[in-house]
Amino acid sequence: HPYTVDRKTELLDYNRIALLAEQVKPKMIICGASAYPRIIDFSEFRRIAERVGAYLLSDIAHIAGLVVAGFHPTPVGQSQFITTTTHKTLRGPRGGLILADKEHGHILDRMIFPGIQGGPLMHIIAAKAVAFQEALKPEFxxxxxxxxxxxxxxxxxxxxxxxxxxxxxxxxxxxxxxxxxxxxx
Incomplete structure (x- = not known):
């Protein structure tokens, strides 16, 4: 049950998203976009998710660098789960991250490693560490x-x-x- 943007404004219509969530009663709402040039209101998505008892997953793959630098609101504290890539605006090597709140993080840890992920590539891990360190600097x-x-x-x-x-x-x-x-x- 995908949600869309308003046809006239081409912006996310949070009222329509809330109505759809009320009708569908999803277990999880996924917010984020690969082609949305505006600010995403994660706190509004959180309110919608809470109203229908759904988890919230925010995909920030395209905006992660902007979030880290403070130029886009963060989904941290709003979403139980956050996914992103380590390349794109984070400027790291190709890869991905799944972040979770304390309540759900241990479940992901058990499900992913060593279950479906193994054989870590140490050079990629080191490159990600460098990218994360660079993201903490004023130059970033x-x-x-x-x-x-x-x-x-x-x-x-x-x-x-x-x-x-x-x-x-x-x-x-x-x-x-x-x-x-x-x-x-």
């Missing part, structure tokens, strides 16, 4: 700030050239262009 925050600044500049320039942007702009590193009227894909 400056880098993420420039990402947003550049995305907003690109968005503005495209709009000046009469390209229609999905949602009318961007709050992160994603700029989505509606090419329908350009007759190209």
């Amino acid at each position: 925050k400056k880098y993420q700030s420039r990402i947003i600044k550049n995305s907003k500049a690109l968005a503005k320039n495209l709009q000046e050239k009469k390209f229609r942007l999905v949602t009318g702009g961007t709050d992160n590193h994603l700029v989505l262009i509606d090419l329908t009227d350009k007759k190209i894909t």
Whole structure:
């Protein structure tokens, strides 16, 4: 039962998401996106999940670096589970993470290692450690700030050239262009 954005605003419609959750009564709500250029309100997703007794999983693969640097709200404290990649905006090697609150973390630990994961690659673990260390530095925050600044500049320039942007702009590193009227894909 996927939720979608509002057709007119192209923004997440939290009221419609809440209505859908009330109808479906899911065991888990997954929030996050691979192509959403706006801020995701994790606290609103948490309220919706709590109302229907669902777990909340936030996928921050595309925005993790922005979250770490403080340029996007964090799902920590809102979601029981958080998934992300270690590449993309975190700038690490290809890989992934599943984070969980204290109540559920030990269950994931038992299910994943050694059950379905084994043979750790020490060079990849070391590379992830370097990426995490870099994410703690002021330079990382400056880098993420420039990402947003550049995305907003690109968005503005495209709009000046009469390209229609999905949602009318961007709050992160994603700029989505509606090419329908350009007759190209």
